[in-house]
Amino acid sequence: MSRPLPDDLLxxxxxxxxxxxxxxxxxxxxxxxxxxxxxxxxxAQAFVRACAREGLPWRVLGGGSNLVVLGDLELPVLRLAFxxxxxxxxxxxxxxxxxxxxxxxxxxxxxxxxxxxxxxxxPGSLGGAIHMNAGAYxxxxxxxxxxxxxxxxEGELVEKAPEPGEFRYRWSWLDGGRVVLSATAALAAGxxxxxxxxxAEYREKRGTSQPLSKRNAGCIFKNPTGHSAGRLIDQAGLxxxxxxxxxxxxxxxxxxxxxxHATAAEFAELMDQVRAKVLEVHGVVLEPEVEIWRE
Ligand code: FAD
Ligand code: EPU
Numbered sequence: 001m002s003r004p005l006p007d008d009l010l011x012x013x014x015x016x017x018x019x020x021x022x023x024x025x026x027x028x029x030x031x032x033x034x035x036x037x038x039x040x041x042x043x044a045q046a047f048v049r050a051c052a053r054e055g056l057p058w059r060v061l062g063g064g065s066n067l068v069v070l071g072d073l074e075l076p077v078l079r080l081a082f083x084x085x086x087x088x089x090x091x092x093x094x095x096x097x098x099x100x101x102x103x104x105x106x107x108x109x110x111x112x113x114x115x116x117x118x119x120x121x122x123p124g125s126l127g128g129a130i131h132m133n134a135g136a137y138x139x140x141x142x143x144x145x146x147x148x149x150x151x152x153x154e155g156e157l158v159e160k161a162p163e164p165g166e167f168r169y170r171w172s173w174l175d176g177g178r179v180v181l182s183a184t185a186a187l188a189a190g191x192x193x194x195x196x197x198x199x200a201e202y203r204e205k206r207g208t209s210q211p212l213s214k215r216n217a218g219c220i221f222k223n224p225t226g227h228s229a230g231r232l233i234d235q236a237g238l239x240x241x242x243x244x245x246x247x248x249x250x251x252x253x254x255x256x257x258x259x260x261h262a263t264a265a266e267f268a269e270l271m272d273q274v275r276a277k278v279l280e281v282h283g284v285v286l287e288p289e290v291e292i293w294r295e
Pocket of ligand 2: 083089111135136138217218219220221222223228229230234251252253254289
């Protein structure tokens with residue numbers, strides 16, 4: 001970015017030159033030149049308003065568990081650093097978007113609240129999970145989302161219940177510059193032992209089907225309607241395809257894993273090769289679930 005950042009933006013807490021390898025689960029990427037970490041909603045709002053006024057493009061990062069960043073990013077990146085407490089009101093639980101997703105599911109389970117068991121193995125932040133409408137084992141966020149609070153691209157604060165069309169499989173209308181600040185889940189009182197058993201069952205399934213011992217970003221491609229992307233990639237013979245330290249997992253073909261020194265470019269290239277081969281073999285176009293950021 002050639003022009004200097006405005007003073008009001010620079011008043012929001014920030015760090016310089018943080019490697020994306022430390023900000024993403026895949027552990028690759030260049031430098032985040034400007035990482036803004038507001039500690040409250042007012043600072044987050046100041047960030048969005050200043051960027052909107054200046055016409056500056058920017059991005060919002062959560063736990064970086066669904067992300068590959070190619071090269072350095074000069075544009076400002078927002079990562080909420082709000083205090084991570086949740087609040088319970090009857091069977092409703094509200095938490096800031098910066099809350100750990102798995103730790104929120106665990107907190108609900110400890111309190112005997114059922115509904116977030118599906119979330120107990122999905123890493124990242126609550127904000128990222130709402131944005132992605134993250135889901136597993138037949139449930140997704142829209143099934144439990146009662147209300148959410150967000151900033152519009154202009155920095156206006158809105159709190160509302162979700163409406164039809166705003167969330168679907170691994171997609172939400174938050175794409176395009178809306179920042180989730182907090183969310184409320186409508187849960188149900190349940191037997192803590194039953195909830196714990198369901199969480200254990202999901203973790204067992206995940207542990208036996210997904211390559212959790214290596215750095216990864218979850219499933220790389222969305223499941224096309226009526227298909228499993230993992231099965232299509234597997235049947236195309238791509239398990240074990242490797243570029244440097246980036247590999248199509250031999251355990252689950254829709255996961256790419258980092259054996260230690262992979263680069264973002266290798267992951268992007270591997271994704272291209274997998275898409276091309278699946279198209280050739282099956283005639284199916286795979287849509288990425290993982291986001292690729294570049295300047
Ligand atoms: P990031 O990767 O940081 O960002 C993802 C998107 O969310 C970006 O567009 C970003 O701009 C946006 N975003 C982040 N924070 C906010 C915010 N506050 N407001 C608005 N937008 C925001 N996903 C599933 O759905 N189901 C699974 O079962 C699953 N299993 C996984 C298992 C593993 C081992 C891993 C590594 C990943 C898995 N994932 C799964 C993918 C990933 O964890 C989810 O997509 C997760 O919800 C992303 O959250 P994040 O905070 O890491 O988001
Ligand atoms: N399969 C293969 N080969 C493989 C992988 C899978 O043949 O290499 C087959 C399995 O045997 C099974 C089918 O494909 O019959 C589906 O596999 P799995 O049960 O592992 O589920 P998935 O569709 O691959 C989805 C989500 C996961 C989520 C699990 C559990 C997507 C893209 N993936 O995986 O979400 O954890 O179900 O609900 O929707 C993610 O989104 O990042 C993610 C990990």
